[in-house]
Amino acid sequence: MSLAAIERKIIALEGEMLAAVTREDFETAARLRDEIAALKGGAVVRQPPPGEMGLGTQVPVVEPPKGWKRPKKPDLMTNVKPRKR
Numbered sequence: 001m002s003l004a005a006i007e008r009k010i011i012a013l014e015g016e017m018l019a020a021v022t023r024e025d026f027e028t029a030a031r032l033r034d035e036i037a038a039l040k041g042g043a044v045v046r047q048p049p050p051g052e053m054g055l056g057t058q059v060p061v062v063e064p065p066k067g068w069k070r071p072k073k074p075d076l077m078t079n080v081k082p083r084k085r
Helices: 003-022 025-042
Strands: none
Touching: 003 025
C-alpha cells in the first residue's frame, strides 16, 4: 500500500469510528481504533501478510542465470578420484 492509500484508509476508518460512537457501538469503535493504530504504526507486533510467515522469508531466492543448464552427473562406474592407500 502506498502512503496516500494508507492515509485515505485512515481517514475512512476515522469516519466509521465516529459513526460507530454516535450509534453507541463501542465494540466496533474499539476495533476500528485498533486498526487505525496499526496503520499509523503504533503497534509494535504486526500480523505478517499471508505467505510471508516463518524464518528466512525476507531473504530473496537465488536463481541461476537464464540459459544455464545443470551439468550431467558423473558416471559412477568411473573413478573420479584416485584411490587413497
